Amino acid sequence: MDIYDLQTPALVVDRAELQANLDAMTQALPGSRLRPHIKAHKTTELARSQAANGHCNFTCATIREMEGMARAGLGTDLLLANEVLDARRLGALAESGARITVAVDSPETVAAAADGGVKEVLVDVNIGLPRCGCPPTEAGRIADLARGRGLGVRGVMGYEGHLMMVTPESDKARMTEEAMALLLAAAADVGGEVISAGGTGTYAINTWATEIQAGSYALMDTAYATLGFPFQHALSVLATVVSVSAGWAVADVGLKSLGMDHGNPTIPGAAVWFCSDEHTSFAPEEGHSVKVGDRVRVLPAHIDPTVAMHEAMYVVDGDEVSDRWAVDLRGW
Amino acid sequence: MDIYDLQTPALVVDRAELQANLDAMTQALPGSRLRPHIKAHKTTELARSQAANGHCNFTCATIREMEGMARAGLGTDLLLANEVLDARRLGALAESGARITVAVDSPETVAAAADGGVKEVLVDVNIGLPRCGCPPTEAGRIADLARGRGLGVRGVMGYEGHLMMVTPESDKARMTEEAMALLLAAAADVGGEVISAGGTGTYAINTWATEIQAGSYALMDTAYATLGFPFQHALSVLATVVSVSAGWAVADVGLKSLGMDHGNPTIPGAAVWFCSDEHTSFAPEEGHSVKVGDRVRVLPAHIDPTVAMHEAMYVVDGDEVSDRWAVDLRGW
Numbered sequence A, B: 001m002d003i004y005d006l007q008t009p010a011l012v013v014d015r016a017e018l019q020a021n022l023d024a025m026t027q028a029l030p031g032s033r034l035r036p037h038i039k040a041h042k043t044t045e046l047a048r049s050q051a052a053n054g055h056c057n058f059t060c061a062t063i064r065e066m067e068g069m070a071r072a073g074l075g076t077d078l079l080l081a082n083e084v085l086d087a088r089r090l091g092a093l094a095e096s097g098a099r100i101t102v103a104v105d106s107p108e109t110v111a112a113a114a115d116g117g118v119k120e121v122l123v124d125v126n127i128g129l130p131r132c133g134c135p136p137t138e139a140g141r142i143a144d145l146a147r148g149r150g151l152g153v154r155g156v157m158g159y160e161g162h163l164m165m166v167t168p169e170s171d172k173a174r175m176t177e178e179a180m181a182l183l184l185a186a187a188a189d190v191g192g193e194v195i196s197a198g199g200t201g202t203y204a205i206n207t208w209a210t211e212i213q214a215g216s217y218a219l220m221d222t223a224y225a226t227l228g229f230p231f232q233h234a235l236s237v238l239a240t241v242v243s244v245s246a247g248w249a250v251a252d253v254g255l256k257s258l259g260m261d262h263g264n265p266t267i268p269g270a271a272v273w274f275c276s277d278e279h280t281s282f283a284p285e286e287g288h289s290v291k292v293g294d295r296v297r298v299l300p301a302h303i304d305p306t307v308a309m310h311e312a313m314y315v316v317d318g319d320e321v322s323d324r325w326a327v328d329l330r331g332w
Helices: A015-028 A044-052 A063-071 A088-095 A107-116 A136-148 A169-190 A303-307 B015-028 B044-052 B063-071 B088-095 B107-116 B136-148 B169-190 B303-308
Strands: A010-014 A057-060 A077-080 A100-104 A120-124 A152-157 A194-197 A235-245 A248-251 A270-275 A280-284 A295-298 A312-317 A320-326 B010-014 B058-060 B078-080 B100-104 B120-124 B152-157 B194-197 B235-245 B248-251 B270-275 B280-284 B295-298 B312-317 B320-326
Touching: A010 A015, A015 A044, A015 A312, A044 A063, A044 A320, A057 A063, A063 A077, A063 A088, A088 A100, A088 A107, A100 A107, A107 A136, A120 A136, A136 A152, A136 A169, A152 A169, A169 A194, A235 A303, B010 B015, B015 B044, B015 B312, B044 B063, B044 B320, B058 B063, B063 B078, B063 B088, B088 B100, B088 B107, B100 B107, B107 B136, B120 B136, B136 B152, B136 B169, B152 B169, B169 B194, B235 B303
Parallel strands: A010 A312, A057 A077, A077 A100, A100 A120, A120 A152, A152 A194, B010 B312, B058 B078, B078 B100, B100 B120, B120 B152, B152 B194
Antiparallel strands: A010 A235, A235 A248, A235 A295, A248 A280, A270 A280, A312 A320, B010 B235, B235 B248, B235 B295, B248 B280, B270 B280, B312 B320
């Protein structure tokens, strides 16, 4: 089977590039220094590859991701790095033998964790991104509340998400140190051993966290590719050219197969004009003529929402399709 | 069951508002004057409501939408308003008794339709949007090619998609007339009875088409709502407030549950700051305080890709959940 046998649009993952990305990250952050964020791929088969590379503790964004990882036998140490108000499904997972930790940042989320049967939490601390997380000065109080409800408090987490794309690197390093100073202060109040933070944008410079929650490094996207990391585009959306006009062509990939929050995708050798529901209009550059029926590889601007739109990703070696991995952690 | 029993994020459809939208469209374009585009909702149960309102011929954007509609018994007259190069699945549908028509705009797509066992086509004509469709002057030649391959040529289609949001209305009307003049000229060369065109943005002014392919009118979104049509927001994404800080709050809806190509969603009574994968940070307006655990209804900027991210939509009467409709036409 090769890529011309695939129904398009289809996610395709280059096996060698994926493995190179996993290897580069293992070299930088081996074992428990990385807690891969599986929201970036939502695929237990890909998580197995990460585990084979020494990364056996995982970060999740949704309850369903937690459930799927546990069911796949990847529940050694699962962190839901997100607040929930109904934790019963997480409690059931803990009962079944997975190690389940959930983020808490308020009395309500502490109560939800305890009521739901979860045993362990991290206190989520706001370190500059206006999203979830308690103020650093409140972290100790939240930890006390949690312990008062019988919960084990493993430590703290924070996310310097507002710094991922900062340039130059020297500014990013300084700002990351400032953000992490807030998290370290909270950690001192909270206790525990875990200081979980970071992402692909700061994996190399956040030396204060005990573990980094990077996810995008495995597959990459055009947004992160601007930062010059040692990670390659391992994922693209395979499309078929369905129409060619004088000056432009149309591929059958669009708003329903591409995450668009970071803008248009990239087609090497072409200028992308715009995307519609099931189409991308693009102008081939001089010397890159295309014809109806050609296959093109479209690089998404943002990997995470792109992957979540597809039922499966096809693993390829060049044009050969060697595997089909279900994107089995979609939904909530 | 009420909305507080739903796992969030969840699509919710207000039954009365949906019915009001369907009724308003039936009044404007009864029976075969409308060919609803089911890409806007991907839900056969919703299509059944449209059929009950007199709209029994449907437009689709993908092969899977065609298959699902036929399987649901809604295959009286299905148009795939899109080019395909492997039409075998469509041919199989025609064999099974559904009436199947597919758009063609090139010798390659004519050959694909014939080789795949499709019996009827429309010639897709470019009337100003740089996407699919042959030049108007080529339409007669494509029709001849199709007839030469034994295909029935039902007429033409075009899409004045570049005009949907034009203001003022007088400019839109003039430009639509100009675009439709191209399609009418092509129709004269092609023959057949069908002149299929239009969308929610031009449904009221495109009086040249024999049928309008509108889809968004049924559920609506904030982009189309700016145009002042008699259609209401029938769909929202229900979210739970999972975190509240001084000055902002966070709802558990984000890039994986909202189509973002038209920009941020809207939360009535609040200013939306930004969306992350599973979060929306927003600032409640004066007098609209929120607390952890509150449910909020988030209005997507673009309905079509939003719906495609969800497994189901819940039909509500106020806060009561009366039905669960599978979004059963997702994927390709």
